[in-house]
Every structure is written in C-alpha cells, then in structure tokens.
Amino acid sequence: MSRAEQPSRRTVLAVAVAAAVTGTATPAAATARRTPRAADSGRARVRPIEYHGWTTAREWRSGTGQGTRVAAGHRPGLVIGAPAGRSDYTDPHTGTTATWEFATWTTPAHRLAVPATEVVASWNADTPEGTWIQVELGGAYSDGTDTPWYVMGRWASGDQDIKRTSVDGQTDGKSTVWTDTFSIDDASTGLRLAAYRLRLTLYRRPGTRLTPTVWRLGAMGSDVPDRFTVPASTPGLAQELAVPRYSQEIHKGQYPQFDNGGEAWCSPTSSQMIIEYWGGRLTAEQLSWVDPSYADPQVDNAARFTYDYQYEGCGNWPFNAAYAATYPGLQSVVTRLGSLTDLETLVAAGIPAITSQSFLSSELTGAGYGTSGHLMTVIGFTADGDVIANDPASPSDAAVRRVYLRREFENIWLRTKRHNASGAVASGTGGVCYLYFPAHPSPRQRKALAAVGVR
Structure with a gap:
C-alpha cells in the first residue's frame, strides 16, 4: 500500500494488512471488510459488544463431544480421546489429499445479550506436527431461521501438515463469512444473529496418539452502530x-x-x-x-x-x-x-x-x-x-x-x-x-x- 489509499485486492470486512512510511511505495492493502449499512438513528445507546469464551473444565464438559475428552490440569483443555471417525481432506493450497482421524465438540447454544450483525471467533490451541483443528459457527437468526455451519478457520500452528486457511464463498443470502468475520448481509432490514454455537473438530494422523489441545474457544458478537464520528472520552491515565x-x-x-x-x-x-x-x-x-x-x-x-x-x-x-x-x-x-x-x-x-x-x-x-x-x-x-x-x-x-x-x-x-x-x-x-x-x-x-x- 502506498501512502495514498490503493484499491483492494479483495473486498472483505476490515482487516489490517499493510501500511506505509513517508516516502515509501508499497503494495496495496486489503480494503476494510465491512459492508456499509444504514446509519444508526442517532439515539444514544450502549455500545453492544459481547465476548463469550469456553476455558474451564466445567465449561468444556458443558458441550457435546464425539470422541473428545477434557484434559485436566492447571490449564484445562479439550483433546482427542477415542476418535469419532476418519475423513479425507484435500488441501486446496497444495492439492494433497490425506486421511485424518477426527473428534468433534460443540458448545451449548449461546444467546447473545444483544443480537449481533458481526461475529468473530478466536481460539487458543496447541497442534503438534501431524494435527490440526477446524472451527465452525452455526447460529439462529432473529427471524427464527438458522444459519448453515460456517467454517471460521482451518488452523495449525505449523505449515507442514495443512496450509492454514480461511474459506471463501460461504453465504446463505442472509449472512456471509468474510475471511474471519461472520456478517449479516443487510443489517438495515433488522435481521440479527440471536444465538450461536461453535463446533470444534480436532484432527490427527491415523493410528497415532497425537492430539491437538484447545485451551480457549470463544467469539465476539457485536452490533456497532454505523457512524463517521464517535463520542470523545475523557483522559484518565498517564x-x-x-x-x-x-x-x-x-x-x-x-x-x-x-x-x-x-x-x-x-x-x-x-x-x-x-x-x-x-x-x-x-x-x-x-x-x-x-x-x-x-x-x-x-x-x-x-x-x-x-x-x-x-x-x-x-x-x-x-x-x-x-x-x-x-x-x-x-x-x-x-x-x-x-x-x-x-x-x-x-x-x-x-x-x-x-x-x-x-x-x-x-x-x-x-x-x-x-x-x-x-x-x-x-x-x-x-x-x-x-x-x-x-x-x-x-x-x-x-x-x-x-x-x-x-x-x-x-x-x-x-x-x-x-x-x-x-x-x-x-x-x-x-x-x-x-x-x-x-x-x-x-x-x-x-x-x-x-x-x-x-x-
């Protein structure tokens, strides 16, 4: 990206990928990843943001698992116990197809305190060589219908087994996943995501005792009003x-x-x-x-x-x-x-x-x-x-x-x-x-x- 703004190489919600210093020409950065929506009515309202996460042994046990178990300790996590099955995955970035054992875990439904126009999932995990994870989001709209299961990321800490990747082209006509962000397509209609579940799939090479360990899984839901300016805060710290x-x-x-x-x-x-x-x-x-x-x-x-x-x-x-x-x-x-x-x-x-x-x-x-x-x-x-x-x-x-x-x-x-x-x-x-x-x-x-x- 040069010092002046440049065209995006893809249209997605606001990701920050590049900047430039004075006097330096650099490649174009991605443009902001939000689809503009109707302006807020101007009413004063509390900023609606909610992060919810699963981190404790009790929280891990509250979900529904197939082949997973809770690893206790000073930092409880979710691991593969007895695999639920095997599946093939063709890596779109290498063309390589491999067979993996897998286990799944799904959170209880989480009803958002304020129904959301956007949701971003995040996770903390260890993926030894020969393992990786997939995180998905599925939810209920405020009109009583459901979203499909959206892939929010296929991730490994290394790059020798799979190439970590987001998944393009995910939409149902009401919402879309833009790289890492679930977004309501037209928030001016009043449609919102009222509740969601996260589904975690743990993968490993067949016949081994390897396992990913996931210590934190969560998501931030928000319905931030569109605005060009925001109220000024009062300084309170030096x-x-x-x-x-x-x-x-x-x-x-x-x-x-x-x-x-x-x-x-x-x-x-x-x-x-x-x-x-x-x-x-x-x-x-x-x-x-x-x-x-x-x-x-x-x-x-x-x-x-x-x-x-x-x-x-x-x-x-x-x-x-x-x-x-x-x-x-x-x-x-x-x-x-x-x-x-x-x-x-x-x-x-x-x-x-x-x-x-x-x-x-x-x-x-x-x-x-x-x-x-x-x-x-x-x-x-x-x-x-x-x-x-x-x-x-x-x-x-x-x-x-x-x-x-x-x-x-x-x-x-x-x-x-x-x-x-x-x-x-x-x-x-x-x-x-x-x-x-x-x-x-x-x-x-x-x-x-x-x-x-x-x-």
Whole structure:
C-alpha cells in the first residue's frame, strides 16, 4: 500500500494488512471488510459488544463431544480421546489429499445479550506436527431461521501438515463469512444473529496418539452502530508500558511468498511486540529457517506462522491471536472495545492492546501515511491523554514509538464509516483489537479484562 489509499485486492470486512512510511511505495492493502449499512438513528445507546469464551473444565464438559475428552490440569483443555471417525481432506493450497482421524465438540447454544450483525471467533490451541483443528459457527437468526455451519478457520500452528486457511464463498443470502468475520448481509432490514454455537473438530494422523489441545474457544458478537464520528472520552491515565519496538518496514522484500514481504506485516509485527512484552522468546533452532542476515528474525517467523493461504495475507485476526497463544504462558482473544477508557483500564493493569484502524494521512497527525487497514500497538497514554503507540509502519525500530492525538486516534479506531482518498464511503473496524495476556492473569489483570468483557 502506498501512502495514498490503493484499491483492494479483495473486498472483505476490515482487516489490517499493510501500511506505509513517508516516502515509501508499497503494495496495496486489503480494503476494510465491512459492508456499509444504514446509519444508526442517532439515539444514544450502549455500545453492544459481547465476548463469550469456553476455558474451564466445567465449561468444556458443558458441550457435546464425539470422541473428545477434557484434559485436566492447571490449564484445562479439550483433546482427542477415542476418535469419532476418519475423513479425507484435500488441501486446496497444495492439492494433497490425506486421511485424518477426527473428534468433534460443540458448545451449548449461546444467546447473545444483544443480537449481533458481526461475529468473530478466536481460539487458543496447541497442534503438534501431524494435527490440526477446524472451527465452525452455526447460529439462529432473529427471524427464527438458522444459519448453515460456517467454517471460521482451518488452523495449525505449523505449515507442514495443512496450509492454514480461511474459506471463501460461504453465504446463505442472509449472512456471509468474510475471511474471519461472520456478517449479516443487510443489517438495515433488522435481521440479527440471536444465538450461536461453535463446533470444534480436532484432527490427527491415523493410528497415532497425537492430539491437538484447545485451551480457549470463544467469539465476539457485536452490533456497532454505523457512524463517521464517535463520542470523545475523557483522559484518565498517564502511563507507558515498556513494550519492545519492531518495524515492519525493515523487512521489505523478505519472504515475498508471505503477502509480499515486510511492508504488509503490520499485524504479525504488532503481535511479536506484545508476545515479547510478555516474555515470549524463540530459540535459535526455531529461527534457523530465517536468513541469518535479516534483523529481527522473529518478525519473519510471525509472518510465516500467521499467514492465511486463502486470504493471501498475514492480517487474519484470529490467526494472529492463535499464533500468540502458541507461546508458553500466553492466551489471547479477538474482541472490540468501546472507548479509549477501555484501553486505559487495560494499560493501567499492564496489558497493552493491538488496534485495527483505517485513515487518510490528514486524519492522524504525525503518521505520515494513509491506510485502508493497519495494526498498531497501544502501549500507554501521555499526561494530556494522547495515545502512545508502537507503530510498525516506521522506517526503523528506533522510530516505532509514536504519540498520536487522542481525539484523532479514538475516532479512526472506533468509527465504522469513513471517506477514503477518492471521497467514497468506506468502512472502519469499529474498535477491533487483539488482547494477549497471561494464561493465569493476576487479580488486577483479571479485573481489568472483566471490565472490558473478557474472562
């Protein structure tokens, strides 16, 4: 993506895949992934966002399993017990057909507190070589009819068994899955998703005792009103977290098979900053595949292992969260937040966040670029309440720390509608963020997460 907004290479809900620095020309990024809908009536209303997850042994036992069992311990998870059967899978990205043993688990129906126009699933899992997982969503509409089962991701932490992938072309005429996001096709009709279930399928090579382990499965449902501007919040915190700084731009030209190289790696670069903030490190052996002349090889690794072979990019939201949770002691979710006050609550407890936003160069003072989708890391707030961000669209690691005006940042992050460089109405992410935090949060961290709807 160049400094000016460029046409999308696919039309999908707001994913952040690339950004550019001043004076640098880079490939086009994906456009925002929301379909514009009728504007909200203007009534003041509570921001309707709900994340719900399954993580405890009791919650795992509340679902319906075929061939699965609950693995107890300090971090309970779901594993293959006795496989329910075998099935063939032809990988669309390699053409290879293989037979896999499988087991399935389905959540109880979860009725949304506020019926949703969009749902994003996310998960935390370990998939040893020879295993992988599939996550599906099925739900009930507010008109009493049901959705089909939609594939929300086929995922493995590695890339030797299958190529992790989203699935295009999933629609029933009422809703569509755009890469990683379930979306009501025309929300102006009043149709909403009233309830959903998630179905998890665990796969392994036949005749082995291998198994994936899933520690967290959940989804964020929301009905965010369309708006070009959002209410301003009042500053309430002056604090900065010591988060490592990595630039995506120093990786230009590296491994172009992963979304044209580093200029499109804002999402995995941001992920790696937060992973290392929490102490996540890779061994020399794990990084041995990276050209030794490359600086920050862990960023190349993050790009490779977040890459979605269908989307052809590293900006799949749940794939980034799942990658972070492969590091020992970390868990993650994809959700939405309602204001910078929510981010202040998290930062005060020591939890940074990765935010997704789209903007013109004139809308974010000091950025020096415009973008149709970009991820950056919020690490704190100044005494005036302005946002301190580690922005990977910077020419060097040393230049990554930026201070952005609070009002500008809040609006470009939380809005759902905007005007692009050509003046056409485009979309914004409505407060999407990735949250990475300890598998066993401190009481203060747990309270802060609960305050923004995550437990």
